[in-house]
Amino acid sequence: QQQQQQQQSKQQGQQGAAGAGHGAAGSGGSAGGAAGGAGRRQAPAKLSCRLLLDCMGHYSTIVKQMRGRAKPDGMVLVVGGCATGFPAELNTTADLLTTITDASADMQLFWEAFPAEGGAARTTYMFAYSDAHPNRPSFERLLDAYFALLPAYQGLGPEGLDALRFKRVLFGGFPCYADSPLKPGVATRGCQQLA
Numbered sequence: 001q002q003q004q005q006q007q008q009s010k011q012q013g014q015q016g017a018a019g020a021g022h023g024a025a026g027s028g029g030s031a032g033g034a035a036g037g038a039g040r041r042q043a044p045a046k047l048s049c050r051l052l053l054d055c056m057g058h059y060s061t062i063v064k065q066m067r068g069r070a071k072p073d074g075m076v077l078v079v080g081g082c083a084t085g086f087p088a089e090l091n092t093t094a095d096l097l098t099t100i101t102d103a104s105a106d107m108q109l110f111w112e113a114f115p116a117e118g119g120a121a122r123t124t125y126m127f128a129y130s131d132a133h134p135n136r137p138s139f140e141r142l143l144d145a146y147f148a149l150l151p152a153y154q155g156l157g158p159e160g161l162d163a164l165r166f167k168r169v170l171f172g173g174f175p176c177y178a179d180s181p182l183k184p185g186v187a188t189r190g191c192q193q194l195a
Contacts, residue, residue, distance in 0.1 A: 058175050066182055072132050072175030079142045080125030081169040082116050090155055091115050091122050100153050105137070106130075109145065111153055121167060124150060132175075139171040 054062045094114035101109055113124040126146045130136045137145075151160040 063182065067177070070177065070179075073178045074129065074131050074176035075136070076127060076129055076174040076176065077136070077139070077142055077171075078125055078127040078173070079139060079146045079169075079171045080112075080123065080127075081146075081166050082121050082123045083164040083166045084121045085164040086122040086154060087157075088119070091119055100149065107136070109149070113154065122154075124154065126150075126153075129176075139173075143169070143171060 052062075054060050057063070092115065095112055098111050099108060100111065107128045107130055109126055109128050111124065111126050113122060115121075116123045126142070126149070128142070147161060150156070156163055
């Protein structure tokens with residue numbers, strides 16, 4: 001009887017993995033295929049589907065496999081943060097794309113800002129589109145520029161940055177490729193078990 005339950009659990013786990021979201025796992029197993037109630041997840045040996053949505057962007061294992069060792073042609077460099085202390089009357093609107101300086105060193109700095117936490121805080125980003133040349137500014141230099149320009153961009157009074165209390169500061173880079181978007185293809189090792 002235990003062997004029969006293990007077989008049923010394995011079958012239900014395989015159905016759950018193939019038909020995720022359809023409640024196929026049943027009461028005796030889980031989508032991962034728990035065997036014999038031991039609580040261990042066993043990945044199916046092969047999973048096939050008609051459509052795979054990869055929502056991990058440029059850094060997914062599938063995209064990395066399809067691009068191989070191709071270097072990006074450009075980068076979107078982003079720095080920013082979320083802070084409290086902005087004047088309430090200035091924290092009611094948003095900017096989606098604005099600039100306050102001229103281009104310099106082959107880069108134009110753009111800004112984005114919007115109220116956060118119901119207007120109690122404000123999120124601001126500064127970003128630039130750049131080629132992938134190694135001499136482009138580091139994130140440290142971009143953060144320095146962000147903090148230097150933020151008071152003028154947001155119309156902060158004489159207190160400047162001292163009026164703000166940062167909850168978080170961030171930076172990130174997004175690679176850009178001339179041969180985008182990727183053509184539909186087959187990723188032979190695309191689906192790997194994530195621990």
